[in-house]
Amino acid sequence: MSEFDDALVLEAGVAPKEHQTQLDDQWMIGDAVNGGLLMALAATALGRELDADGGHLDPLALSAYFLSPAGAGETVLRTHTLRVGRQVSTDQVSLLQRDTEGREVERLRALATFGDLDTSGAPVLRAVAPPRMPSPDECLSRGAAAGASGVPGAISLTDRLDLRLDPSTIGWVVGRPAKAGRIRGWFRFRDGREPDPISLLLVADAFPPVAFDLGIMGWAPTLEFTAHVRGKPAPGWLQVVITSANFAGGLMEEDALVWDSTGRLVVQSRQLVGVRVPKGWSADEAQAAATA
Amino acid sequence: MSEFDDALVLEAGVAPKEHQTQLDDQWMIGDAVNGGLLMALAATALGRELDADGGHLDPLALSAYFLSPAGAGETVLRTHTLRVGRQVSTDQVSLLQRDTEGREVERLRALATFGDLDTSGAPVLRAVAPPRMPSPDECLSRGAAAGASGVPGAISLTDRLDLRLDPSTIGWVVGRPAKAGRIRGWFRFRDGREPDPISLLLVADAFPPVAFDLGIMGWAPTLEFTAHVRGKPAPGWLQVVITSANFAGGLMEEDALVWDSTGRLVVQSRQLVGVRVPKGWSADEAQAAATA
Numbered sequence: 001m002s003e004f005d006d007a008l009v010l011e012a013g014v015a016p017k018e019h020q021t022q023l024d025d026q027w028m029i030g031d032a033v034n035g036g037l038l039m040a041l042a043a044t045a046l047g048r049e050l051d052a053d054g055g056h057l058d059p060l061a062l063s064a065y066f067l068s069p070a071g072a073g074e075t076v077l078r079t080h081t082l083r084v085g086r087q088v089s090t091d092q093v094s095l096l097q098r099d100t101e102g103r104e105v106e107r108l109r110a111l112a113t114f115g116d117l118d119t120s121g122a123p124v125l126r127a128v129a130p131p132r133m134p135s136p137d138e139c140l141s142r143g144a145a146a147g148a149s150g151v152p153g154a155i156s157l158t159d160r161l162d163l164r165l166d167p168s169t170i171g172w173v174v175g176r177p178a179k180a181g182r183i184r185g186w187f188r189f190r191d192g193r194e195p196d197p198i199s200l201l202l203v204a205d206a207f208p209p210v211a212f213d214l215g216i217m218g219w220a221p222t223l224e225f226t227a228h229v230r231g232k233p234a235p236g237w238l239q240v241v242i243t244s245a246n247f248a249g250g251l252m253e254e255d256a257l258v259w260d261s262t263g264r265l266v267v268q269s270r271q272l273v274g275v276r277v278p279k280g281w282s283a284d285e286a287q288a289a290a291t292a
Numbered sequence: 293m294s295e296f297d298d299a300l301v302l303e304a305g306v307a308p309k310e311h312q313t314q315l316d317d318q319w320m321i322g323d324a325v326n327g328g329l330l331m332a333l334a335a336t337a338l339g340r341e342l343d344a345d346g347g348h349l350d351p352l353a354l355s356a357y358f359l360s361p362a363g364a365g366e367t368v369l370r371t372h373t374l375r376v377g378r379q380v381s382t383d384q385v386s387l388l389q390r391d392t393e394g395r396e397v398e399r400l401r402a403l404a405t406f407g408d409l410d411t412s413g414a415p416v417l418r419a420v421a422p423p424r425m426p427s428p429d430e431c432l433s434r435g436a437a438a439g440a441s442g443v444p445g446a447i448s449l450t451d452r453l454d455l456r457l458d459p460s461t462i463g464w465v466v467g468r469p470a471k472a473g474r475i476r477g478w479f480r481f482r483d484g485r486e487p488d489p490i491s492l493l494l495v496a497d498a499f500p501p502v503a504f505d506l507g508i509m510g511w512a513p514t515l516e517f518t519a520h521v522r523g524k525p526a527p528g529w530l531q532v533v534i535t536s537a538n539f540a541g542g543l544m545e546e547d548a549l550v551w552d553s554t555g556r557l558v559v560q561s562r563q564l565v566g567v568r569v570p571k572g573w574s575a576d577e578a579q580a581a582a583t584a
Contacts, residue, residue, distance in 0.1 A: 060543070061564050063516065067382060111403060123540065124541075125540060126540075127539070181418070223352070224355065228545060228562075249411055249413045251520075
């Protein structure tokens with residue numbers, strides 16, 4: 001079994017519509033479990049419930065609100081069905097852990113709509129094409145860039161994932177960020193596990209914060225993350241572009257577009273992240289050139 | 293009192309953390325109350341709770357999942373606090389009505405993070421600039437274009453709102469859509485009520501479906517809608533650009549960017565909408581030219 005599937009194994013919980021697992025420390029960024037893995041776990045728990053309800057197994061949309069950082073340890077997923085329709089179903093899920101005094105603490109809450117990507121993802125009638133960029137072999141391994149992240153603690157996540165970064169978007173590794181608000185790269189699981197719809201929730205949140213490209217290193221906590229899964233990914237490398245154009249009051253959006261190896265757009269996501277501006281940082285160079 | 297504020301008046305509900313109102317038929321699109329008004333109502337109920345909790349009165353992020361169409365009539369808003377932090381608070385809200393047999397039916401459920409836009413919206417360090425487009429006086433009133441919408445029933449919403457559409461993006465009114473996936477225009481309340489953060493949830497969902505510009509008329513139900521309110525709007529006209537680049541399997545995204553009269557970006561939203569492709573519709577002309 002792949003490392004990713006192993007991390008998503010759920011046991012029945014103590015109450016109906018509850019699932020539980022022992023989160024290990026293999027998907028950490030600093031002291032916290034990666035938010036993308038938590039969303040994949042949340043979607044897996046919902047898929048389990050929907051399977052029992054008889055259909056709608058693919059996540060079409062998922063919105064997660066992050067309430068507190070999750071660590072390794074016992075984790076409960078509590079699901080709640082809001083509506084089961086003919087074409088789509090909508091559900092809620094909470095991911096919970098216990099604090100040192102045994103009190104239940106919610107790590108994230110998500111709403112999600114599930115459906116069938118065989119009918120809700122095809123045919124493709126209109127789509128953004130992937131950008132031309134260097135091949136994975138011409139890109140830099142994320143592991144090589146990890147030391148520049150400014151995030152304290154180990155980044156065990158990067159041992160599981162083969163991330164390759166477009167050299168033109170990683171000037172921040174050597175202190176020369178492009179300040180374009182863009183990071184591009186390639187994704188695959190190190191152990192060869194092929195992508196599926198649920199794994200796309202991890203992919204869209206696996207890259208370094210786009211703030212790095214603006215010269216702002218360090219922790220960038222996610223307040224809210226919404227992904228729209230737009231298609232079933234084909235096997236092979238996934239191509240990823242992360243961008244941000246608006247930064248005010250310590251908050252910026254981070255948009256991800258992900259294409260599969262056939263060039264088809266498979267997930268589109270946006271998150272709102274908190275960013276602390278370092279002293280002496282200049283906004284001038286980073287002003288967005290884009291107009292709508 | 294303005295028409296919009298009048299629509300947002302809430303009374304205490306029968307249980308703690310519940311609020312209620314009598315929705316009238318003045319904010320309809322066809323047979324349903326406009327989703328933007330429902331989100332503004334949901335945010336108002338949450339703001340009421342947070343005011344009681346002592347702070348965080350501005351919506352920073354709100355994600356609404358639409359479960360069934362709301363009509364005029366008795367409406368209950370049930371709120372639930374997830375986390376009260378120093379800088380932001382996160383809450384959940386359900387909007388409920390009763391069916392003809394008296395059973396409670398949920399119309400939408402939303403998660404939202406509130407904060408203080410005086411600190412979370414300023415200073416602006418980086419932003420997308422508004423596009424150059426014809427002034428409101430050079431644009432076409434939405435009322436004049438309403439007949440072409442293909443939505444059955446009255447559109448009472450347009451009596452409350454002064455929407456002006458950029459002539460270059462309303463070829464669909466005369467059967468000649470530009471097929472660019474873009475509608476642009478201006479927004480203000482007809483009665484002169486100035487914009488505030490909660491009203492931006494309505495603004496981002498008040499324009500005709502962007503599918504019209506692809507030559508696909510008719511009803512475009514929202515599955516999921518997330519808005520990030522990025523700043524407090526100045527008085528005056530709001531400038532709005534709606535775009536879509538990805539359409540597959542009967543689903544497309546609809547992105548909105550809204551600027552205030554000083555040219556400052558104040559809300560950024562994305563929704564996933566269901567679209568029915570008419571027979572004989574050709575995708576070729578509508579292929580997106582954009583690359584990331």
